[in-house]
Amino acid sequence: MAERPVIAEREVDVLVIGAGPAGLGAATRLAELGVAPLVLDREPVPGGLPAQCEHPGFGLWAFRRLMAGREFAARLVERAGRAGVRIESETTVLEVTPERTVLAVSPSGLVRYRAQALVLATGCRERPRSARLVPGPRPAGVFNTGVVQRLHTFLGLLPGCEVVIVGSDDISLVAARTLAQAGCRVAAVVEERPYRQGYLVNEWWSLRSLRIPLRLGHRVLRILGDGRVRGVEVAPCDAEGVPTSSPYEIPCDTVIFSGEFVPEATLVAQARIPADPRTGGGPLVDQDFQTELPGIFACGNLVHAADPADYALADGERAALGVWRYLSSPPTGNERVQQVLPGTGVRAVVPQRLRWYGERLDPVTLAVRVEPAQRAVRLRAVVSGTHWGKAFAPAAKPHRSVYLRLRPEGPVDAPLTVEARGWPFA
Amino acid sequence: MVSVVTAACDYDYLVVGAGVIGCAIARELVRSPVRVGVVEQAWDVGEGASKANSSLLHTGFDAKPGTREARLVTEGWRLWQREAPELDVPILRTGAVMLALDEEQARELERWRRNAFENGVTDVELLARDQVLALAPAANPSVVGGLLVPRESVTCTFTATVALAEQAAVNGAVFHFGHRVTGVDRSPDGFHRVVTDRGHITTRWLIDAAGLWADEIARWAGADGLVIAPRKGEFLVLDKSARAKVPLIHLPVPTPISKGILVAPTANGNVLLGPTAEDVSDKRDLAVTASGLQRAREGALRLAPALADEPVIATYAGLRPASPAGDYMIEIHPRHRLVLAAGIRSTGLSSAPAVAREVVRGLLEAGEPLASSESPLRPRPRRRWVPGLPRPCSRPELVAADPAYGRVLCLCELVSEGEIRDAVRAPIPATTLDAVKKRTWAMAGRCQGFYCTAAILQVMSRELRIPVTGLTKSGPGSPVVGPPAEPPGRHRHG
Numbered sequence: 001m002a003e004r005p006v007i008a009e010r011e012v013d014v015l016v017i018g019a020g021p022a023g024l025g026a027a028t029r030l031a032e033l034g035v036a037p038l039v040l041d042r043e044p045v046p047g048g049l050p051a052q053c054e055h056p057g058f059g060l061w062a063f064r065r066l067m068a069g070r071e072f073a074a075r076l077v078e079r080a081g082r083a084g085v086r087i088e089s090e091t092t093v094l095e096v097t098p099e100r101t102v103l104a105v106s107p108s109g110l111v112r113y114r115a116q117a118l119v120l121a122t123g124c125r126e127r128p129r130s131a132r133l134v135p136g137p138r139p140a141g142v143f144n145t146g147v148v149q150r151l152h153t154f155l156g157l158l159p160g161c162e163v164v165i166v167g168s169d170d171i172s173l174v175a176a177r178t179l180a181q182a183g184c185r186v187a188a189v190v191e192e193r194p195y196r197q198g199y200l201v202n203e204w205w206s207l208r209s210l211r212i213p214l215r216l217g218h219r220v221l222r223i224l225g226d227g228r229v230r231g232v233e234v235a236p237c238d239a240e241g242v243p244t245s246s247p248y249e250i251p252c253d254t255v256i257f258s259g260e261f262v263p264e265a266t267l268v269a270q271a272r273i274p275a276d277p278r279t280g281g282g283p284l285v286d287q288d289f290q291t292e293l294p295g296i297f298a299c300g301n302l303v304h305a306a307d308p309a310d311y312a313l314a315d316g317e318r319a320a321l322g323v324w325r326y327l328s329s330p331p332t333g334n335e336r337v338q339q340v341l342p343g344t345g346v347r348a349v350v351p352q353r354l355r356w357y358g359e360r361l362d363p364v365t366l367a368v369r370v371e372p373a374q375r376a377v378r379l380r381a382v383v384s385g386t387h388w389g390k391a392f393a394p395a396a397k398p399h400r401s402v403y404l405r406l407r408p409e410g411p412v413d414a415p416l417t418v419e420a421r422g423w424p425f426a
Numbered sequence: 427m428v429s430v431v432t433a434a435c436d437y438d439y440l441v442v443g444a445g446v447i448g449c450a451i452a453r454e455l456v457r458s459p460v461r462v463g464v465v466e467q468a469w470d471v472g473e474g475a476s477k478a479n480s481s482l483l484h485t486g487f488d489a490k491p492g493t494r495e496a497r498l499v500t501e502g503w504r505l506w507q508r509e510a511p512e513l514d515v516p517i518l519r520t521g522a523v524m525l526a527l528d529e530e531q532a533r534e535l536e537r538w539r540r541n542a543f544e545n546g547v548t549d550v551e552l553l554a555r556d557q558v559l560a561l562a563p564a565a566n567p568s569v570v571g572g573l574l575v576p577r578e579s580v581t582c583t584f585t586a587t588v589a590l591a592e593q594a595a596v597n598g599a600v601f602h603f604g605h606r607v608t609g610v611d612r613s614p615d616g617f618h619r620v621v622t623d624r625g626h627i628t629t630r631w632l633i634d635a636a637g638l639w640a641d642e643i644a645r646w647a648g649a650d651g652l653v654i655a656p657r658k659g660e661f662l663v664l665d666k667s668a669r670a671k672v673p674l675i676h677l678p679v680p681t682p683i684s685k686g687i688l689v690a691p692t693a694n695g696n697v698l699l700g701p702t703a704e705d706v707s708d709k710r711d712l713a714v715t716a717s718g719l720q721r722a723r724e725g726a727l728r729l730a731p732a733l734a735d736e737p738v739i740a741t742y743a744g745l746r747p748a749s750p751a752g753d754y755m756i757e758i759h760p761r762h763r764l765v766l767a768a769g770i771r772s773t774g775l776s777s778a779p780a781v782a783r784e785v786v787r788g789l790l791e792a793g794e795p796l797a798s799s800e801s802p803l804r805p806r807p808r809r810r811w812v813p814g815l816p817r818p819c820s821r822p823e824l825v826a827a828d829p830a831y832g833r834v835l836c837l838c839e840l841v842s843e844g845e846i847r848d849a850v851r852a853p854i855p856a857t858t859l860d861a862v863k864k865r866t867w868a869m870a871g872r873c874q875g876f877y878c879t880a881a882i883l884q885v886m887s888r889e890l891r892i893p894v895t896g897l898t899k900s901g902p903g904s905p906v907v908g909p910p911a912e913p914p915g916r917h918r919h920g
Binding site for chain 1: 667713716735738740741819820823826833834837872873874876877879880894900910911
C-alpha cells in the first residue's frame, strides 16, 4: 500500500519569505556572514516586482549604475546564488506561526519549516479599483499597473489601445511612457491631488517628451462601458475631492489604477504580528527590522510601501545584521525599548521602536512619511524637548519616505518624536 | 418511460434563463427521460440576479404569510439542507439577529416574531440587549433588543447556481450560452419557435425563468400582463479580517419598502454590507454609484459600527427582478404550453429547489408525463474545493497526487493552477475570466488580481486552446487584454 503523503518537516537556520530586493538583500548578506538562509518565493522567476519592470531606474545604489528592473532583479538573484543562497521558487507560504514555523506548498508538496529566525519580505501591491470605491459598471479593461507590467513583460501583450492612467507616482509616469512606446495611445494621466507625485525629471522624461497630458487636481468620477471600458468621466476637484466644475469624458478602452501601494501583509495579520495602521498594516519593527515577536524580522516595502527597490535592498542588508546578532547572542529581553512616534506634519516613521543593547546605537536611519506634502522640509527627531537628529528635504510627499539619520547616542528616557515643518505644496 | 415527443422539435422543455431558478428547473426536469434545453443570453450560468445578491439561505420567517413566496422559501430551505452536501454547496447555519435600535423598532420585533410563527418558523426568540451583544459583539451598543432566527443561513450563490447547472448538464440538459432571445413564435407544427440572435430553437413547452426579462419572454409567448421592474442593490465586501467580528447575520427591522441593509458573513470568510434598494428603469444598469455605496456603508455601520475601519475589497451591484404583484408568479398555461416562473426576487436562491418542484407539479397536473421528484439523478463530478473549506493546496494527499494543486496562482484566496484547470474542464466549462472567478474565487480577494491575473490568463489560454488575446471577462465584447506590444525600438522618441 502506498504511504499516505504527509507534510514534510525541515529545520533551517534562517528562512526568508520573498525573493524581491529586500529578501535577497537579507539572504545574500546572511550568507556572507556565514549563515545559510533559505528563500521561499511564490513566483516561477525570483526577483520580486523589479523582475516585471522593463524600465530603467534601478541599481544605482547597489551596482553603481542605472539599469532596467529585470536586469537588476537578475543580478540580485545571481549575486545571491554566488553567495550560497538557496531559493525555492513557485513556493507559496500558507501559514506563519509566532513560534517561527512556516507551512509552505509547491508543486513538489507541502513542507513545514522550523526556523531559528524568520525574515518576512513579502513586499507591497497597489490598491485596486474596488477598494478605491470608483463608481460605474465593472467592464473588462480596468487594471493595476502591476498587472499591466506582467502582461507586457511576461506575455508581450498590451492592456488595450487607448489608456487613461489614474495616479502620478513614478510607476504611473513610467507606465505611461512604456505603454506609449509599445503602441498604446495614452490619453491622459489623471491625478486627484493638486501636485504630481513622482519626480519632476520623470514627468519630463515620461510624459512631456511624448506629449502625454497630465491632469492634476482631476478625479475619476465614473468608469463607463459595458463589456469593455468605453471611457472615464473626470472632473476638476478641490482638495476634498469635490468636483469644482462640470465633468467631461475621456474616451479610452483601458483604465490603469496606479500607485497607492499597501503592504502585502496577509501573513503578518495571520501570524498576529503587531502592525502599524499608519503604514497601512505593515509590522511594527525596531532599527534591526525585528518585529515585536522575537526572531521574526520584516523589511522592505512590507514595512514602508513603496520606496524604491534600492532602499528595500538596503533594508534587507540591515535586517541581516539584526538576524545575525539575534542568532549569535540571543536577546535577554532586558533591552530598553524606546518608542518612535510621528509628530507634527508626519504620518508614519519606520522603525517604530529603538532597541538599546548598550549605551550606543548602530547607525539608524529613520524613514519618515510626511502628511501633507511639503516643500523645504526640516525634519527633527526630538526627545522631551531635546533635539537628537535633523535633516532637510527640498520636497516631501506622503507616498515616499524622506530620511533622517540619528546620532549613535541620544536620550532614552522618553519616546522619540519626529516632526516635519515645511511650506505647503502647491 | 418513453419520450412523448415527435422529432419535429429540438426540445420537450426549453428553459429561458440560466439563473438559479432556470438551472434548478432544468435539473428537476432531467429526472425524467425528456429533452431539456436551457437558453441563456450571457456566457455563463448565474450572470443576472443570481450573480449579485446577499447569498443568504432564508428560512422565510419574514415573508408575508400565505404568499407563495413564504411557502416556497420555507420548502426551499428544507430542500437545500438535503441536497447541498451532494451538490458541494456550502451552508453555514450562522443564524440571524434582527436588531432593534430604538423602542419603536423593539415593538416591531414582536410583530416579526408572530410573522415567523405564521410561516412555520417557530424557533425564533426575542432577545434582550445583553443577549444581543453577547451574540453579536460588533452590534451597535445602542441596540435595545433583538429577534434571533437560529436557522437563517449563509450559502454561496455562485456555487449553488453552478452546481445545479452542472447536475442538469450531466443528466442531459443542453445549455445554449450567448443566445439572446429576440422573439417567440409558432412553428408550422405548433411548437414554440424561440428566435435568438444565433438561430432558432423549437420546443414543445417554453419555461420562462428569464428573471429581469421574464416579462418580454412571456409577452412573446402569449401571456400578457406581466411587468418586471428592476430594483438595484449595491453591496460592499469587507476583507476576511472582519469575519471574526460578525459571527451571524445582522438584520435591520424591515420597513414597508425594503428588507433593508444587512451585515452578513459570506461562505468564503468575508463580510457583506448591503444591499440598497433603488428602482431603476434600465435592466442592464449594473453600475455602482458613489451615493449607493455610501448608503450601503452607512446603513450597515448603523447595525455594526465596529466595522468602520475594516478594509473594503470589492463592490458590486445587482438587479432584483421584482414584480408589482409582490409575490412570485408561477403559472402554468397548458393552452400556450408556457410556464412562468417570474417575479422571483432576492429570495430566489433560497426557494429555487422548491420553485423547480412547484413547476414540475404544475406540469404533472397539466398532464405531462414526468417522473417523480424522488427519481435519482446521476451525480456530478465532485469539486475539489467548496467555499469555506480548506484549499487543495493545503491538503498533502491532493498535492502529491497532482502537483498542479501545489502551484498557487492566486495568493489572496490561495487558488491553485489545478483548480483553474478543473473549472475550465467542468461539465459547464468556465470559458471567461468571470466564470473562473465564480467557481474558484481567484482574483476575488484583497488584491483583486494584482498578482495573479496574468498567470490565470495563461492557464486558461492553454486549457481552452485560444490565445490570451482571445480571452474575455464575460463573453464577446469584453476582451481582457489588448493587442501584442510593438517590439522595442520603434517609436523611440524622447
